[in-house]
Amino acid sequence: MVADREGGARRRPGRAVAYAVCGAVLLSGCASMPDSGDLRNVESTPRQDTGVRVFAVPPAEGAQDDDIVQGFMEALTSDDPQYDTARKYLTPAAARAWRPERATVLADGPGIMRDESGPVGREQDTERTYVLTGSRVALIGKDHAYEPAGGDYRAKVHLSKDPKSGQWRIDRPPTTIVMGKSDFQRNYTSVDKYYFATHTRAGANGRPVAVADPVFVRSKVDPMTEMVRSLLKGPTNWLEPVVRSSFPTGTALQRGVTGLAPDDQNRLVVPLNAKVARVGRARCREMADQLLSTLRDLAPTLEKVELEGPGERRLCELGEEQSESVAWRALEQSPQYLYFLDGKHRLVRMPAGVGGSGATPVPGVFGEGTKTLRSVAVSRDEHMVSGVSADGRALYVTPLAAEGALGEPVVTSQGAAEDERLTQPSWDARGDLWVADLNPAKPRLYVVKQGTGKPVAVTLPASHGRITDVRVAADGVRVALVVASKDDKQSLLIGRIERGDEEGGTPAVVGARPAAPDMELVTAMSWAGDSRLVVVGREQGGVHQMRYVQVDGSTLEGPAPAALSRVTAIAAAEDERMPLVASSEDGIVRLPSGAQWQKVDKDGTAPVYPG
Structure with a gap:
């Protein structure tokens, strides 16, 4: 630097x-x-x-x-x-x-x-x-x-x-x-x-x-x-x-506590004040899980957190091996497969990871190639798949199973041109499906509960411009939006999803803020971790590039992905061990850690990981 x-x-x-x-x-x-x-x-x-x-x-x-x-x-x-x-x-x-x-x-x-x-x-x-x-x-x-x-x-x-x-x-x-x-x-x-x-x-x-x-x-x-x-x-x-x-309001470290650090057993003891005295075991484990997840970046070898109340009374402890049973984290969900459309318009998949090879059609109607698609999204449990028709007019949802059948579209668009219709869809952790209709006459962002319910229009932030792309975060409370302004700039914004009353309230995207403030033209993006995205775009007066950005708009340290020309789509998994995948002039390519781009399929398009 x-x-x-x-x-x-x-x-x-x-x-x-x-x-x-x-x-x-x-x-x-x-x-x-x-x-x-x-x-x-x-x-x-x-x-x-x-x-x-x-x-x-x-x-x-x-x-x-x-x-x-x-x-x-x-x-x-x-x-x-x-x-x-x-x-x-x-x-x-x-x-x-x-x-x-x-x-x-x-x-x-x-x-x-x-x-x-x-x-x-x-x-x-x-x-x-x-x-x-x-x-x-x-x-x-x-x-x-x-x-x-x-x-x-x-x-x-x-x-x-x-x-x-x-x-x-x-x-x-x-x-x-x-x-x-x-x-x-x-x-x-x-x-x-x-x-x-x-x-x-x-x-x-x-x-x-x-x-x-x-x-x-x-x-x-x-x-x-x-x-x-x-x-x-x-x-x-x-x-x-x-x-x-999960911490009760007013919880704080005990007076005079400083210099917290793991011991030689990679265990961290956290002394808390009297506000935690009556916390039950399940809630205490959630508290310990929050601490364990938060401190991993600062102490990568941390294996266990123990919470203490006043008088050195042990409340609970949580080890790394138990944390998965306490909370769901996108970072811990390793995808089984990488998915993309092959030259025969079929949805195919191949084992995720560097060693994956040999794409095969998915089970079900999308793997048969009878329905031409332009973009897809696979649910995070890899049980359901959604696809947008080649003309961008219809969104279909079907099980990833041999007996799956293609029913009526879940969402349709009346946009006059193909680029004024449906965006690529995306799924959140609870199984809800998100897609935007770019119809200038009636632009909408929809959420479809469990991918099969009635589409619900989401209230969007005013005066930010016209949405051109959408990706919901795994947690279902944040969404990445590419927004076009009147001067032909395309910015990346992160919005907060407020669902309101679960019994019929209207969900809304609020508090939209820039995630890549120095980029004036964002052409592709994907979530690539709990708080970062990978973005393809151009800075003012610069050339097209690919780099990682933080959701808060700060600059990430470390090298950017290796250069790649004419990228039309980018896919990343929250599990950072998975290679970056892109659709370019060379077809589907992937970028293993510490290596150069490798060709996967010369005729493939629209690569996605689950999500």
């Missing part, structure tokens, strides 16, 4: 940070604060290895006002747990009132300039105002949620000079932590919290469905304890209306 200011202004000497490797020991004397000189942009620190921590340096005696501002802004990018050093740049009153709970992420480190419209004359000797500027990339809220943001950033920082000590200090700091994108990526890491869908259960035993809720926490400041606290406080504001937590 390049630094924010690569190729820009030379880094200012004496940057107010010190580096400590592995032992996190402050290297005294490694950095100093100059007491004179011009003021420049706050340079963002190039990303460091995971063993490197950055500590702030307190203000030097007699530091000038510009150095105080510079030092404070650089202290905000340090690994100081409570920002104690940053507070030393503030007046005592400002330090007590300052709440560093939110963050503003800029494209580069913030620019700083003196506000020449500030105090004049004798007042100028005791007061200063500086202006912070930059281009906004995102906001991080109190709930740790990432929200893409654009436009110019401008904020004022006011300083005053203590009449007794003669020291400059900030008495009105910025209302949020401010840093460049590179510093943000060095300081923060994205972790999925897990809750349960309010109205969705799956599997033969009706298990609750786990829903990922991505948030950002500081990666080197006790992230495991912070993630537990974040989980206990509840879901992010955006997701809260459609999920529940």
